[in-house]
Amino acid sequence: MRWVWLALAVWGALHPLRWFIVWVAQNGYSLSGLFSAWRANPATTGLLWDATIAAVALVLWVLSEVRVRRNWEALLAIPATLLIGVGCGLPLYLFLRTRPL
Numbered sequence: 001m002r003w004v005w006l007a008l009a010v011w012g013a014l015h016p017l018r019w020f021i022v023w024v025a026q027n028g029y030s031l032s033g034l035f036s037a038w039r040a041n042p043a044t045t046g047l048l049w050d051a052t053i054a055a056v057a058l059v060l061w062v063l064s065e066v067r068v069r070r071n072w073e074a075l076l077a078i079p080a081t082l083l084i085g086v087g088c089g090l091p092l093y094l095f096l097r098t099r100p101l
Helices: 002-027 031-038 042-069 072-083 086-097
Strands: none
Touching: 002 031, 002 086, 031 042, 042 072, 042 086, 072 086
């Protein structure tokens, strides 16, 4: 399963990035435009909050487990989650968590 987690982390980074690149090509590099798009309708706002809550839960989980397990490499999942998304951060964390200590 360890390599499945890594494959999902790569997919979770690249696939959403493709859609972000399409959006930037259509709208330019507008941070305010991106925030507006995230609040365009109740469905997108709901997805934004869903992803935000999942990201907060994942960051707290990573921090609490790293404190106990001393698996410092697993901290890499935090910037992956915050900068790329939960679709990359969660499987990356599972990949790093399942490595032999």
